[in-house]
Amino acid sequence: MRLIQEKREKMVKILITGGTGFLGYHLAVELSKDKNNKIFLASKTLHYEDDGELAKLLSSPNITLIEGDLTNKLSWKKVGSDYDFVYHLVSIKGFKNFNEIPHEVLRVGILSTLNVIDWFKFKNGKPQAKILYTSSNEVYNGGVIAYGKITNPTPENIPCVIPDTYDPRWSYAGQKLIGELLFIHYSKAYNFRMSIVRPVNIYGPRAGYDGMIPKIIKQVVEHADHFTILGPEDKRTFCFVEDVVDALIKVTKSQKTDGQTYNIGDDHLTSVREITELIFNVAGWHPEKVIFENSPREAVRNSVPDISKIEKDTGWKPATSLQKGIEKTVDWYLRHS
Amino acid sequence: MSKILITGGTGFVGYHLAKKLAEGKNEIVLVDNFFRSELDEDMKQLLERPNVKLIQADLGNRDAWDSFESGYDYVYHLAGINGTRLFYEIPFEVLSVGITITFYAIKWFRTTNNNPNAKILYTSSNEAYAGALEAFGQLPLPTPEDVPLVISDPYNPRWSYAGQKLIGELLFIHGSKAHNFRMSIVRPHNFYGPREGYEHVIPEIIERIKKRVDPFPIYGADDTRSFCYIDDAVEAIIAVMESEKTDGGTYHIGTTEETKIKHLIEHLFKIMKWEPSKLDIKNSPKGSVKRRLPHVLKIKEHTGWEAKITLEEGLKKMIEWYETNPRKKRKNG
Numbered sequence: 001m002r003l004i005q006e007k008r009e010k011m012v013k014i015l016i017t018g019g020t021g022f023l024g025y026h027l028a029v030e031l032s033k034d035k036n037n038k039i040f041l042a043s044k045t046l047h048y049e050d051d052g053e054l055a056k057l058l059s060s061p062n063i064t065l066i067e068g069d070l071t072n073k074l075s076w077k078k079v080g081s082d083y084d085f086v087y088h089l090v091s092i093k094g095f096k097n098f099n100e101i102p103h104e105v106l107r108v109g110i111l112s113t114l115n116v117i118d119w120f121k122f123k124n125g126k127p128q129a130k131i132l133y134t135s136s137n138e139v140y141n142g143g144v145i146a147y148g149k150i151t152n153p154t155p156e157n158i159p160c161v162i163p164d165t166y167d168p169r170w171s172y173a174g175q176k177l178i179g180e181l182l183f184i185h186y187s188k189a190y191n192f193r194m195s196i197v198r199p200v201n202i203y204g205p206r207a208g209y210d211g212m213i214p215k216i217i218k219q220v221v222e223h224a225d226h227f228t229i230l231g232p233e234d235k236r237t238f239c240f241v242e243d244v245v246d247a248l249i250k251v252t253k254s255q256k257t258d259g260q261t262y263n264i265g266d267d268h269l270t271s272v273r274e275i276t277e278l279i280f281n282v283a284g285w286h287p288e289k290v291i292f293e294n295s296p297r298e299a300v301r302n303s304v305p306d307i308s309k310i311e312k313d314t315g316w317k318p319a320t321s322l323q324k325g326i327e328k329t330v331d332w333y334l335r336h337s
Numbered sequence: 338m339s340k341i342l343i344t345g346g347t348g349f350v351g352y353h354l355a356k357k358l359a360e361g362k363n364e365i366v367l368v369d370n371f372f373r374s375e376l377d378e379d380m381k382q383l384l385e386r387p388n389v390k391l392i393q394a395d396l397g398n399r400d401a402w403d404s405f406e407s408g409y410d411y412v413y414h415l416a417g418i419n420g421t422r423l424f425y426e427i428p429f430e431v432l433s434v435g436i437t438i439t440f441y442a443i444k445w446f447r448t449t450n451n452n453p454n455a456k457i458l459y460t461s462s463n464e465a466y467a468g469a470l471e472a473f474g475q476l477p478l479p480t481p482e483d484v485p486l487v488i489s490d491p492y493n494p495r496w497s498y499a500g501q502k503l504i505g506e507l508l509f510i511h512g513s514k515a516h517n518f519r520m521s522i523v524r525p526h527n528f529y530g531p532r533e534g535y536e537h538v539i540p541e542i543i544e545r546i547k548k549r550v551d552p553f554p555i556y557g558a559d560d561t562r563s564f565c566y567i568d569d570a571v572e573a574i575i576a577v578m579e580s581e582k583t584d585g586g587t588y589h590i591g592t593t594e595e596t597k598i599k600h601l602i603e604h605l606f607k608i609m610k611w612e613p614s615k616l617d618i619k620n621s622p623k624g625s626v627k628r629r630l631p632h633v634l635k636i637k638e639h640t641g642w643e644a645k646i647t648l649e650e651g652l653k654k655m656i657e658w659y660e661t662n663p664r665k666k667r668k669n670g
Contacts, residue, residue: 011664033599039589042411046613096604101515102511102515103508103511103514103515103516104515106504106507106508106511107440107508108511110436110438110440110508112502113438114433114437124524142485143472143473143485143487146485147485149473157490157492158472159468159487159488159489159490160487160488160491161469161471161485161486161488162485162486162487162503162507163485164483164588165486165503165506165507166486167512170507171507171511173506174503174504175504175639177488177491177500177503177504178432178436178500178501178503179383179506180491181428181488181500182432182433182436182489184432184491184492185428185429185432185494185497186429186432188428188429189427189428189429189430190429242600251380274372276521325488327612
């Protein structure tokens with residue numbers, strides 16, 4: 001009896017909304033390594049066709065999948081209560097989706113956030129629990145485009161901007177922006193623990209096929225005759241997903257971070273041309289001809305997140321070199337093509 | 338005859354809008370929960386008209402929407418928690434109520450209302466773009482509709498109202514495109530007039546003049562606003578709603594006449610025939626913008642509307658109302 005009690009005390013119950021997506025999957029993998037963690041992934045559908053790895057994750061004894069539409073209040077009954085940590089990751093990602101189904105990007109982001117907050121405060125029933133909200137650098141990217149101004153490196157306390165209400169591209173930014181306001185003002189009013197993070201340019205295995213790096217790798221895999229690179233001189237930072245996962249966990253576990261917003265990202269700029277060449281080298285294939293095209297949309301160039309706040313408060317900083325991260329990423333995509 | 342629904346129908350704009358629409362051959366339903374407004378004499382009088390009906394309901398409750406019937410031609414979605422004091426005191430409610438009822442309004446409008454030719458009008462606010470000045474030190478004046486919307490600091494509760502209006506605009510724009518329904522967005526700029534409550538700049542000044550406060554405090558004497566009388570404002574809202582040219586568009590409503598707060602107060606001294614012996618010039622209220630001046634060419638071009646009532650005329654009518662309706666103890670402040 002006593003043994004069982006001690007075991008219970010050590011058990012940490014964790015909820016990840018959007019737990020089968022890119023970031024959710026990697027977070028769950030990392031958290032599942034600790035056998036004291038009991039992890040629940042809440043997700044509407046499996047975001048990707050099962051690549052075998054998700055099935056492997058779901059077969060872990062400390063992982064449970066809760067299928068449900070998180071925009072529907074009724075689904076939250078299935079989630080239950082008594083969680084110690086909640087990672088609220090769910091949202092519709094990808095520029096293609098922002099432009100094609102902005103109303104859904106808005107609806108899913110906002111309603112799942114209203115629901116998770118309501119559930120966390122009134123149904124979870126654990127006053128010491130903490131919830132983490134993943135926002136995005138998209139909330140402030142609009143400032144660069146609208147005003148041509150960039151504070152580099154970019155700290156957390158800068159304005160959030162929607163440059164054009166009619167441009168569907170900003171649907172994602174809009175719902176993240178309002179999510180931040182909801183978390184900030186609700187946590188103050190109802191006195192619960194939360195932190196907000198804004199990850200910048202995450203890459204890694206199992207990131208879908210819509211992002212820049214997966215698109216380049218796809219062309220490598222297909223040995224594309226006309227290899228196209230968009231905006232070769234645009235510079236970006238790249239942060240490996242395992243480092244981001246580490247940051248999410250550190251921010252969530254810390255008390256110092258309560259009620260605060262943190263940038264998560266790498267602070268080194270790499271040009272699209274450089275990253276493409278690195279991928280060629282790692283994959284061991286070079287196209288005969290490379291076509292350089294201008295970036296199709298207004299891209300946010302040369303923006304670097306200021307990561308001194310998270311380093312100061314949690315000790316986190318990115319640990320994976322670009323070479324190492326690209327190796328792991330290319331390897332995964334080559335094995336899954 | 339048009340069947341019309343007004344959410345937030347007993348508030349400042351809602352009341353005047355309903356009164357104007359009731360003059361025509363319209364059937365009008367007002368919905369409100371009396372969170373800030375009340376069933377006062379004016380409202381009772383309006384409700385005596387055979388074509389005006391009130392439903393007391395909480396729009397944040399999904400089930401309430403089922404009681405509104407269907408087949409409305411025009412829906413004016415005005416409901417929201419307004420008032421700067423409340424932005425600071427209950428930012429979460431300002432956000433959650435604004436967002437939730439806008440979701441419900443859109444869903445109800447495109448499904449239950451079941452009238453494909455119907456149109457819905459959303460009242461946003463100049464607050465949605467006002468943050469640009471604080472954040473970037475720049476805002477074109479007069480300000481056109483297509484400026485960026487800015488939340489200069491998510492932690493400042495002052496921007497709770499702006500946040501929910503900003504997201505309301507996105508929900509209407511992208512929802513109407515995806516689901517193919519008719520809508521317009523308007524952004525009011527400093528509407529004033531009778532029955533606007535007791536917590537706005539002009540009613541507060543009127544109260545102070547009536548109390549003969551001396552020395553007389555002036556907050557932000559050189560700040561400017563462009564005041565738009567409520568009768569003009571209501572005409573603009575109806576003009577945007579009833580036009581087809583405005584479908585899908587966003588419109589600023591206001592006047593191009595910029596008035597310094599100290600000149601506004603001088604006007605009021607003159608009309609109320611009193612002057613203090615001394616002025617006490619103070620800083621602007623916290624979070625207040627220095628100048629606010631909308632570009633109103635777009636609404637004029639598309640609907641022909643422009644403001645007609647002079648500040649002097651409007652203030653006279655307003656003072657008359659406040660003389661006979663002094664502030665009394667109210668349930669919400």
